[in-house]
Amino acid sequence: MWKRRRGVATFEWCAAGVPYVAALGVFTTPGGTGARGRLHAPGGGREYTAAGRGRIAAEGETRMMGHSHAVSGALVFAAAAPFLPPLLIGRPLQPGEVLVGALLSAGAALLPDLDHHDGTVANLFGPFTRLLCRTVARLSGGHRHATHSLVFVALAGAGTQLGVARWARGFTGGLTFALLLFAVHALRSHASGRCAHSRATTVGLAAIGTAAADTWLPGTGAWLPYAVVLGTLAHVLGDCLTRQGAPLLWPYGRRFEMVLIKRTGNRFETRFLVPVMTAGTLVLVWLATFAPTALTG
Structure with missing residues (x-):
């Protein structure tokens, strides 16, 4: 699910039942379960794999x-x-x-x-x-x-x-x-x-x-x-x-x-x-x- 709040793009998905959120960045490639995408946060970009349980912590507050x-x-x-x-x-x-x-x-x-x-x-x-x-x-x-x-x-x-x-x-x-x-x-x-x-x-x-x-x-x-x-x-x-x-x-x-x-x-x-x-x-x-x-x- 794509959301835009105060000019900041976020993307939410569920992996193993847990909603993960990546914030304060812009996704250039949408990702889903089993897909890959890149998060460009201030100061650089990171890759994520939605199939895994890892959490993206962009430069800012997490949940x-x-x-x-x-x-x-x-x-x-x-x-x-x-x-x-x-x-x-x-x-x-x-x-x-x-x-x-x-x-x-x-x-x-x-x-x-x-x-x-x-x-x-x-x-x-x-x-x-x-x-x-x-x-x-x-x-x-x-x-x-x-x-x-x-x-x-x-x-x-x-x-x-x-x-x-x-x-x-x-x-x-x-x-x-x-x-x-x-x-x-x-x-x-x-x-x-x-x-x-x-x-x-x-x-x-x-x-x-x-x-x-x-x-x-x-x-x-x-x-x-x-x-x-x-x-x-x-x-x-x-x-x-x-x-x-x-x-x-x-x-x-x-x-x-x-x-x-x-x-x-x-x-x-x-x-x-x-x-x-x-x-x-x-x-x-x-x-x-x-x-x-x-x-x-």
């Missing part, structure tokens, strides 16, 4: 950060699971709740980017989710403004708490489905196939997870606000590690940053940070499931 945010949300939830729930809800989480909670927190970690017209959530269902994100951006002042603040984190948690208290099971199920949808989409854990099939699989997996949580984890509503807060907080603090930072104290305009990721999707992020966070999440979830007292004594 890896949505995946990174999701993994960071899962990691923060898994790390806090042995300690915070007994203080906040009066009981420890069960192993299944830790696993589902990590996924829900991963989905919640994408909520601040509802203000990004071309982010992970915006590209979930094409023009429908892009319209949603453009609307949020207009209402919040643009990308990395109100939704990237501690005020938004607090409002997201309070709103979830209010929704659970007022609409109970219906609200819990709806939000669980939405967050699982975001998480599966961002973590790219859907099956191979064309883009439309991948979206269908993403929806199916989210529906199965929601039904399982509703059936076997009836206490999800008690800790769902906590998962939302941790996920959104992980995103906001993660953006403080990049250029532009985040306006933590919005509406006060100062941005807070400690730049460790100079360019979204660079090697430090994709080859070190994300693998380390993924391994840490898996270890912590395993400990919570099979050795719940290992961390708390």
Whole structure:
């Protein structure tokens, strides 16, 4: 699918069920599955093979950060699971709740980017989710403004708490489905196939997870606000590690940053940070499931 946005030609295709995007360049030869083409980016050209799983990273921002945010949300939830729930809800989480909670927190970690017209959530269902994100951006002042603040984190948690208290099971199920949808989409854990099939699989997996949580984890509503807060907080603090930072104290305009990721999707992020966070999440979830007292004594 060819797209032109702000004078920049992009081309999207699916390889093994994953949509890949090459941006900030012009294709002189269209490519499809099994075809070859050349991307002329500023400073030179690169060849790609659509049949492979390689990603073209042109000189500019890629879309890896949505995946990174999701993994960071899962990691923060898994790390806090042995300690915070007994203080906040009066009981420890069960192993299944830790696993589902990590996924829900991963989905919640994408909520601040509802203000990004071309982010992970915006590209979930094409023009429908892009319209949603453009609307949020207009209402919040643009990308990395109100939704990237501690005020938004607090409002997201309070709103979830209010929704659970007022609409109970219906609200819990709806939000669980939405967050699982975001998480599966961002973590790219859907099956191979064309883009439309991948979206269908993403929806199916989210529906199965929601039904399982509703059936076997009836206490999800008690800790769902906590998962939302941790996920959104992980995103906001993660953006403080990049250029532009985040306006933590919005509406006060100062941005807070400690730049460790100079360019979204660079090697430090994709080859070190994300693998380390993924391994840490898996270890912590395993400990919570099979050795719940290992961390708390």
